[in-house]
Amino acid sequence: VKNTAKDLGHVRTISIESIMALQPTIILGTDKDISPELLEKIKQSGVQAHVFAQEFSPEGTKKLIADVAKVLGNESYKGLQDKVDTDLTKVQKIEKAPKVLFIYARGAGTLMVAGKNTPVEKTIALAGGQNAITEFEDFKPLTPEALIKGNPDVILMFDSGLQSLGGVDGVLKIQGVDKTNAGKNKKIIAMDGGLLSGFGPRIGEAATQLNSLLIANAK
Structure with a gap:
């Protein structure tokens, strides 16, 4: 994705003009990434937009995966959720937390x-x-x-x-x-x-x- 996606800069400085220049048909983002002001401009553009609440935890991530997948009509998301849990089992215990x-x-x-x-x-x-x-x-x-x-x-x-x-x-x-x-x-x-x-x-x-x-x- 990094090789093909256009970098619009930091989320706090993204402009409606740079977004519209990409001619999107649907815009997805989190409530941490899209400001209320930017969201209002997106709505005025007529482009379909979905903003998701994001909780910074493994469970919050798994919910976000499900929410995005459902909006896109993809029901094959459980593998991504399982990957979160599987990867976390590889974390080794550190006796004294640095x-x-x-x-x-x-x-x-x-x-x-x-x-x-x-x-x-x-x-x-x-x-x-x-x-x-x-x-x-x-x-x-x-x-x-x-x-x-x-x-x-x-x-x-x-x-x-x-x-x-x-x-x-x-x-x-x-x-x-x-x-x-x-x-x-x-x-x-x-x-x-x-x-x-x-x-x-x-x-x-x-x-x-x-x-x-x-x-x-x-x-």
């Missing part, structure tokens, strides 16, 4: 950290880790104080975010990182952004992959 700090980066000028009740936090928990940030919800700008207070054992990023900083060396240059356990031990890991935070049919795969990375970096 503290994980997720940093969203778009170059050194844009650094955000994931707080409570974010999709990334839920994936970290499924993988056997714990979020290093517990003071706030959603995303907030990264500060040296938050880094030092959270003192993560591991810093987690999207592959694209890590690349935007020039790799691990770039992350280690962020003010405050060198004072954390993750910085001192160079425990910086990265995953595909869509896989890590999408909470789609591959959520079990995401948790398993992150679990393996956390175990490898606990040594």
